[in-house]
Amino acid sequence: MNKPAIAIDLGGTKIKIGLVQGNTILAGTAIDAHSGNGLQERLPFVAAAIQALLAQQNLTVTDIAGVGMAVPGIVDSVQKRILSIDKKFGDAPGIDFESWCTNALGLTLAIENDARTALIGEWKFGKAKAVDNVVLITLGTGVGSSAVIEGKLLRGKHFTAGILGGHSVINYKGTVCNCGNTGCVETEAATWSIGAKVKAHPAFAASTLANECLIDFESIFRLANEEDFLAKQMRDESLDVWAACAINLIHAYDPEMVLVSGGIMASSSYIIPYLQQKTDAHAWTPWGKVKIESASYPDAAALLGAGYLVTNE
């Protein structure tokens, strides 16, 4: 058995840290991201949390294979730099994470986009085990994606291949996205965008959604279930957006399986059958049907994949 790795999942709200060995998270902790203040000032706290986690487990850095970091942005996994990330972590492209890892912890670093590490987790340890052609879609604050084609994780020349499914244009006359383009999947149906979309609807005041403190997909699916007309419309439009996203990814990468993960998947019992039915009907796959499934490790896959990269790349 390999030594365990330290895996870091850099989220906009929480930075999750796990002690990972194979398919198991032996122990974990988390600290607030305070991402509005940038990432540099959080790194000493990340190092301290890692040291505390090791001490709690009676381990030292000599027991650890290295650090694997999952990042919600475009990552140069060779130079170990973040190339592009949400402005909340605007200072991240300037940070030399490898030096930080060496200096603060005495450990080597692997760094990768978080949708890719999540897919690695599912591909090595979850439902996509032994599936050599698989796409992951994460539906949450944003919409992420990643792809394994013919047994190889797709990265591309400039590290962007596979991970921009949330910025697939599915409504070219639609709403402007925070990326500047029009009609991306994310701007049409993700947690960051749906509240504004609902409130801008002319019928908003007449909907029970107007009584909600927080408009998100939990409230939309719940009130749709109670037959609120606007919640039903927003639910159904969002499902069609995600179906278009899934079809575009199937057409792009020719997978056998699409795994769906992310915060919105609390409503997976509704989402998965809908996506299966739409992709069965409309993805052009003369060989058969692509399996649409919810992910095995919606919370842990990114950590498992980051740990895998430490010991296998």
Add this chain to the structure above:
Amino acid sequence: MNKPAIAIDLGGTKIKIGLVQGNTILAGTAIDAHSGNGLQERLPFVAAAIQALLAQQNLTVTDIAGVGMAVPGIVDSVQKRILSIDKKFGDAPGIDFESWCTNALGLTLAIENDARTALIGEWKFGKAKAVDNVVLITLGTGVGSSAVIEGKLLRGKHFTAGILGGHSVINYKGTVCNCGNTGCVETEAATWSIGAKVKAHPAFAASTLANECLIDFESIFRLANEEDFLAKQMRDESLDVWAACAINLIHAYDPEMVLVSGGIMASSSYIIPYLQQKTDAHAWTPWGKVKIESASYPDAAALLGAGYLVTNE
């Protein structure tokens, strides 16, 4: 120098046949496709045209390396079968082309999707020479695509990867496509669909487009240039559809270059700068800008690529 190959470009109107050696078409001919009658009944005429071409060049089949066939559909290049194709050639999936090639000509066969062979032609002999990450878009009767990623032609597990860019959903509430899905690139802006779209517009009768015998992109670009309001609207919407298509393909495959080819490219002086400007502004490429260029061999690339496959795969 390798022996020359016979290349066949199976179009819906014409079946083009070329004697191909490297980047040169030594001689060529074409026969009507009569595609409404299926393909089986055309094969004796294809064989006769090949024999006539060889005789005209004072060659026999022993001088030829083999036959390369470019097909506008989904092709199993290993089993050498057509998996899916427009219903005009509805009998094609049942045809054993390899046996036909052996029996009628005494030659081996390579068979591939035509957008892939066109990209091979551009990649080996044209503007994409030595570019290891490149996407081709063909704008014509339909919209085709193909991709080379990290020096490898993308085929995918079931032979559909890269070639379905024309069925990327860019308008999920839009028009129903002939594939059954809604809002594909093709149904929003291709030669087969644009006439019906123009005629269905409420302002059609008031437009000078109503005086045209044939409504296609030639007439649309021409009358837009003469300030016809509907022609301008249709031109601009079509450009935005193709820009969304290009952005989706850039996001999917992370290329350095996008080549654009196909019949519509008679208006390339207008189309290429527009696509360059839109992808510069809206494709998420933190490393730099993707070059958008018109193809080197808009008419011959598919033949050159099919010939290349014969002698190199």
